[in-house]
């Protein structure tokens with residue numbers, strides 16, 4: 214099994230997690246809201262641009278999670294353009310590295326947003342939550358192309374128990390070509406490393422950035 218591990222929202226404590234995982238040779242992807250210093254929901258402090266640059270230097274991939282982390286599906290076209298295009302330019306200028314991926318804030322998207330994201334990014338991710346019915350595929354077994362690349366579903370810890378049971382019931386899931394994407398937010402580092410260890414031991418999982426997973 215191949216797993217892409219991702220982190221959303223750029224919580225401060227993710228810096229420690231990034232260093233911990235890098236020291237174990239695990240490269241992941243961080244989706245950063247480029248214009249925020251505090252989280253829009255819980256007001257927790259977020260990573261500074263300098264810290265984001267350092268995480269990039271550790272070998273992790275940096276993707277975009279919009280500028281202000283707004284619900285794009287209820288924003289105007291110009292607002293969406295700013296969140297999608299301008300935040301990419303901002304981060305690329307700051308890090309000097311190309312950005313390939315976009316994470317829809319709150320997981321919301323529609324066909325217009327996808328069309329715009331396609332112009333600037335190689336892929337986009339969403340999240341598997343009860344209220345997002347568009348997330349149909351959780352497990353990929355072949356090369357991921359076309360529309361699937363812009364609606365990549367990710368498993369959050371809340372849905373992992375359900376997913377793990379489903380996965381466990383199918384021994385084929387240990388196969389090399391099975392791909393899934395996990396998403397973490399502000400979980401404790403021990404929870405993240407424990408989960409990854411379980412996946413490694415039970416499913417013989419190997420870990421990648423999303424860009425690497427897509428090839």
Ligand SMILES: [Zn+2]
Pocket residue numbers: 221222278282318319
């Ligand atoms: Zn978010």
